[in-house]
Amino acid sequence: MIEITDTIIDVAAVEAAVGGPGAGAVVTFMGTTRDSNRGRRVISLEYEVYAEMAVEQLTGIADDIRSRWPGSAVAMVHRNGKVEIGEASVVIAVSTPHRAEAFEACRYAIDQLKHVAPIWKKETFEGGEVWIGSLADCDHGDDDHGDDD
Amino acid sequence: MSAISIRVLYFGIVRERLGLDDEQLQLAADSTVAELLAELSHKRGLNEAGVASLRVAVNREYVDNGHKLADGDEAAIIPPVSGGCDREEPGRKEPGDRETG
Numbered sequence: 262m263i264e265i266t267d268t269i270i271d272v273a274a275v276e277a278a279v280g281g282p283g284a285g286a287v288v289t290f291m292g293t294t295r296d297s298n299r300g301r302r303v304i305s306l307e308y309e310v311y312a313e314m315a316v317e318q319l320t321g322i323a324d325d326i327r328s329r330w331p332g333s334a335v336a337m338v339h340r341n342g343k344v345e346i347g348e349a350s351v352v353i354a355v356s357t358p359h360r361a362e363a364f365e366a367c368r369y370a371i372d373q374l375k376h377v378a379p380i381w382k383k384e385t386f387e388g389g390e391v392w393i394g395s396l397a398d399c400d401h402g403d404d405d406h407g408d409d410d
Numbered sequence: 411m412s413a414i415s416i417r418v419l420y421f422g423i424v425r426e427r428l429g430l431d432d433e434q435l436q437l438a439a440d441s442t443v444a445e446l447l448a449e450l451s452h453k454r455g456l457n458e459a460g461v462a463s464l465r466v467a468v469n470r471e472y473v474d475n476g477h478k479l480a481d482g483d484e485a486a487i488i489p490p491v492s493g494g495c496d497r498e499e500p501g502r503k504e505p506g507d508r509e510t511g
Contacts, residue, residue, distance in 0.1 A: 309422055311486055314470035375492065379467065381422030382492040392423040394490030 262336035263319045265312050269348060270338050276354045278336035284356035286363040290371050292351040294344050301386035308350060310341040311379035322373045326355065330366045333357040337370065339380060350382075412439045414481040418450070422489045424464070428454055437479060443468070444475040446485060456487070463490060 262278035276289055294306045323335040339351045351374065355367040382393040391398045419432045437446060443466050450456040456464075465472055465488040468479065472488075479485065 308492065309425075311419065311421055311467075311470075311488075314467055314486065317470050377472070378491060379421065379486065379488055380492045381489065383422070392426075392489070393492055395423050 262338065263316055263323060264338045265310050265315055265341050266338060267340070267342045270340065270352045272349065272352050275336045275338055275352045279334040279354045279356040281334065281356065283332050283358060284334065285358045286360035287354055287356045288360075288363040288367040289355075290351075290353045290367050291349045292371070293349050294346050296346045298384060298386070301384070301388075303346065304385045304387065305343060305345065306350070307343045307383045307385070308339075308341050309381045309383070310339065312341070314379045315339065318377050318379065319374065322370055322377070325373070326366050326370060329369075330355075330357050330362045333362065333366055335366070335370060337374065339374070339378065413437065414439055414441065414479060414483075416446070416479055416481070416483045416485055418446070419484065419486040421486065424456065424487050424489050428456065430454075441479050442475065443473055443477045443479065443485070446479060447475070450487070464488065 262275060272289065272291060276287055279287060294303070296303050319337050319339075323337065326335050327333055334356045336354045337351070338353075340349070344350050351371070353367055353370045353374070355363050355370060357363040357366060384391050384393060384398075413436045415434055415436055417432060418435050420428055420430055425431055435446075435449070437449065441449075447456070447464075447466070466475075466477075467473065467486045467488055468477060468483050470484070470486075
């Protein structure tokens, strides 16, 4: 299951998609929208997705995981459009025969997704709005900016 | 010299700044991605100011600046994605931009 959706993600369905008799562990990562970021009070978040490419990139990540961790299964769903505070913007479930690999593979999946998926996030906060990852965002003064390419 | 026609897609902060979702663009045959970016800089004022960095995907695959464009290609201008600037480095592979150096 690799999907981009405009509606609330059904976490149980994502987990069910990776179930099977060979699965000894399922690790689920859920990225949720929080109400503050870098000291700003966040009002809402809006995602923009280049859907055709996103699905291809996520499929590539899933293929990669299946070859790195034999016996694994991967499901990934990401939201598009407005996401309310507290809702999941992304859900990833990975199953593997044993638990250590499930944690590793799930971490790998979200890290890769964050780097290659053509998905953009605009944050509306009290007093303005910003595209996450733009200079206006990254030059905010925190010490963790600047690791972009 | 024949020309090629490509479709250029804009997203996120770039789309918003240019006020444009996509456009059809004529380029000289054998134009590279670097030449596309130069043309967009000239025609649209597209540059990395305020954007941090731009990547380009042709037909939904990341490519480097030396990639040659072909008639009918779909070239997407990709501003920084939602991982933003506070993501941790996952020891990731680069998306296809280190093949030719």
